[in-house]
Amino acid sequence: MVVRDEAGFTSLFEEHYESVLRYAWRRVxxxxxxxxxxxxxxxxxxxxxxxxxDRPLPWLYITAKNLVLNLVRKDERxxxxxxxxxxxxxxxxxADHAGAVAARIAAVAALNDLGERDRELVLLVxxxxxxxxxxxxxxxxxxxxxxxxxxxxxRRLRRLLGDQPEAxxxxxxxxxxxxxx
Amino acid sequence: xxxxxTELRNLLEAHDPARHVRxxxxxxxxxxxxxxxxxxxxxxxxxxxxxxxxxxxxxxxLTALVVGGxxxxxxxxxxxxxGPVQVGASLAPAVFGEGDYIDVTIKDPAVDPQRxxxxxxxxxxxxxxxxxxxxxxxxxxxVSVLPQGRAKExxxxxxxxxxxxEEGVYRIVELTPEEMKERREGKRSNGRVGRLNDxxxxxxxxxxxxxxxxxxxxKVPLELHFGRAPKPDERYTFIGDVSASGEILEGExxxxxxxxxxxxxxxxxxxxxxxxIQRRGATVDFYDTNPIxxxxxxxxNGDWAYVDHPRKxxxxxxxxxxxxxxxxxxxxxxxxxxxxxxxxxxxxxxxxKGRS
Numbered sequence: 001m002v003v004r005d006e007a008g009f010t011s012l013f014e015e016h017y018e019s020v021l022r023y024a025w026r027r028v029x030x031x032x033x034x035x036x037x038x039x040x041x042x043x044x045x046x047x048x049x050x051x052x053x054d055r056p057l058p059w060l061y062i063t064a065k066n067l068v069l070n071l072v073r074k075d076e077r078x079x080x081x082x083x084x085x086x087x088x089x090x091x092x093x094x095a096d097h098a099g100a101v102a103a104r105i106a107a108v109a110a111l112n113d114l115g116e117r118d119r120e121l122v123l124l125v126x127x128x129x130x131x132x133x134x135x136x137x138x139x140x141x142x143x144x145x146x147x148x149x150x151x152x153x154x155r156r157l158r159r160l161l162g163d164q165p166e167a168x169x170x171x172x173x174x175x176x177x178x179x180x181x
Numbered sequence: 182x183x184x185x186x187t188e189l190r191n192l193l194e195a196h197d198p199a200r201h202v203r204x205x206x207x208x209x210x211x212x213x214x215x216x217x218x219x220x221x222x223x224x225x226x227x228x229x230x231x232x233x234x235x236x237x238x239x240x241x242x243l244t245a246l247v248v249g250g251x252x253x254x255x256x257x258x259x260x261x262x263x264g265p266v267q268v269g270a271s272l273a274p275a276v277f278g279e280g281d282y283i284d285v286t287i288k289d290p291a292v293d294p295q296r297x298x299x300x301x302x303x304x305x306x307x308x309x310x311x312x313x314x315x316x317x318x319x320x321x322x323x324v325s326v327l328p329q330g331r332a333k334e335x336x337x338x339x340x341x342x343x344x345x346x347e348e349g350v351y352r353i354v355e356l357t358p359e360e361m362k363e364r365r366e367g368k369r370s371n372g373r374v375g376r377l378n379d380x381x382x383x384x385x386x387x388x389x390x391x392x393x394x395x396x397x398x399x400k401v402p403l404e405l406h407f408g409r410a411p412k413p414d415e416r417y418t419f420i421g422d423v424s425a426s427g428e429i430l431e432g433e434x435x436x437x438x439x440x441x442x443x444x445x446x447x448x449x450x451x452x453x454x455x456x457x458i459q460r461r462g463a464t465v466d467f468y469d470t471n472p473i474x475x476x477x478x479x480x481x482n483g484d485w486a487y488v489d490h491p492r493k494x495x496x497x498x499x500x501x502x503x504x505x506x507x508x509x510x511x512x513x514x515x516x517x518x519x520x521x522x523x524x525x526x527x528x529x530x531x532x533x534k535g536r537s
Contacts, residue, residue, distance in 0.1 A: 006217055013213050022199040033202075034212075042216045107196035125186045126193040127200075132186065147185070154185045157192055 009048050012056055013041055019128070020060050026127055027068050036071070040064040061128065061138045065120075110160035118153045121146055218342045218356070281397040282352070285310075287321040290409035301395075307402035308395060313418035315408025316508050317427030322389035324419050325406035326353070349383065352394035355401055385425030411512070420508040429463045429513055435506040451519055452499030454506065458515065466509035467516045468492040492519070 017037060024036035040063045044051050051059050111119050117139060124135035136146035194200075283304060285297070294310040301308040315324070346352050383391065393405060408419045423430045435449065435457070458465060470490035497519055504524045507516040 009217065010213060013216070014209070017209060017212070018202075018204040021204050022202050025199040025202050026197070038212050038216065041212070045216050107193060108198075111193075122189055122193070126190045127197045150185045150189065154189055154192075157189070161192065 036067050058134045058137045118149045122153045283395045286392045290321045309404045311406045312409040314411035314415045315419035316417050316421045318384050318421035318425035319408035319419045323393050349391035351390045385422030387422045416510040423508040449503040451501045454503045466514040468497050469518045
């Protein structure tokens with residue numbers, strides 16, 4: 001039987017829960033984010049000996065990412081970044097004025113117009129605050145690939161946000177799924 | 182490169198929908214105690230193997246918040262009735278060694294969950310029952326116990342854990358404030374906390390409970406989450422072991438190899454699995470490549486990111502190895518994680534290196 005370090009896990013939880021909650025919030029919205037975060041840490045508790053002690057956040061994000069993908073797979077209405085965002089774009093969390101709302105709609109639309117992998121990398125280095133190495137690890141690609149994608153995404157976002165401020169949220173790109181055998 | 186990251190941060194910083202999100206501190210304590218108290222000790226190879234397949238159903242509770250709606254109410258319970266009640270559900274007040282309790286066994290998963298809540302309320306308990314569509318082996322089974330409310334209300338509770346009584350039967354155990362304090366401070370890691378020993382064999386390698394025993398003096402508001410049969414066109418919320426009783430591949434040898442005993446390796450090939458699947462009238466909903474077990478210096482990133490590596494059926498040779506077979510989220514479907522390398526190749530490789 002493995003005796004797990006409950007005190008160590010408690011520290012991990014207290015230090016990083018909010019980051020994971022925000023990660024999930026940005027991707028699935030307020031209704032499901034607490035569950036994603038809680039489930040992430042439940043898995044971390046079960047596998048605590050495999051969570052890197054020095055840099056646990058990428059590991060936690062990878063786990064949260066997979067939970068998000070499972071949720072997306074189960075509920076085809078949700079995919080991409082923040083398609084749960086309604087007209088208020090904040091669900092009562094904050095009181096945005098009309099201009100800010102419009103700007104965020106444009107930003108979300110531009111993000112959704114990126115490819116799924118590019119978008120994830122952009123979010124990891126921007127809102128999640130990871131450096132290139134960590135973001136590449138979470139995204140499952142090499143650093144040069146991540147750098148290339150980010151460079152491409154920056155150019156595309158700059159163009160989209162400059163040319164199409166009133167763009168609407170892009171149509172969901174379904175992931176591959178097919179009946180066979 | 183730094184210019185790219187800096188500009189992206191500047192571009193998007195103001196639009197972060199979660200920049201004002203803060204974790205609710207009291208709610209944090211409740212979530213922490215739920216995690217630490219609700220998980221099982223890692224005790225055996227079979228346990229590890231079970232968890233490897235449970236990964237897919239771990240997502241199941243995530244949809245709990247959006248599940249609901251109308252259920253058929255074929256009969257009416259009799260709140261307050263003396264003696265055992267066997268109408269739809271078994272809510273039988275009884276006296277047991279450590280005091281009064283109610284055994285909850287779902288006899289009819291189609292009964293309105295609100296009826297159960299009313300019955301609990303008659304006994305002064307704040308216990309909600311939630312029913313979600315589940316694959317056959319989990320219909321009528323308890324698959325999750327959660328505190329009600331995830332924020333401030335949940336933080337006020339004293340905490341709980343559950344213990345095995347006998348095969349398929351567990352009981353809720355309320356923890357004292359002192360025990361909770363010890364758990365939060367890391368002074369209590371075992372004892373009565375989080376003991377879930379053997380699974381219910383009815384559910385194969387998925388944890389489930391047939392009967393949950395709730396003490397009548399319980400103060401913790403609970404939510405008991407059970408499986409029910411899906412309605413037409415409804416997808417499963419809970420997906421059980423694909424080879425468990427009642428499931429589409431019941432009794433078939435698709436259990437993943439035991440990573441701690443290479444002698445048990447079945448090395449099932451994709452072509453062999455296809456024969457089984459065809460014989461059972463099932464279909465493959467999706468193929469994923471298992472990136473983790475890849476031998477050599479560059480195993481896949483992450484821990485179990487199958488979903489990051491979908492694969493078209495025509496790109497999956499029959500000679501490839503079957504790593505894991507999952508139940509699909511609709512009846513009669515399965516998902517398969519495959520790879521050109523043998524399952525647990527990394528583990529074997531590491532073991533062999535250790536021996537040399």
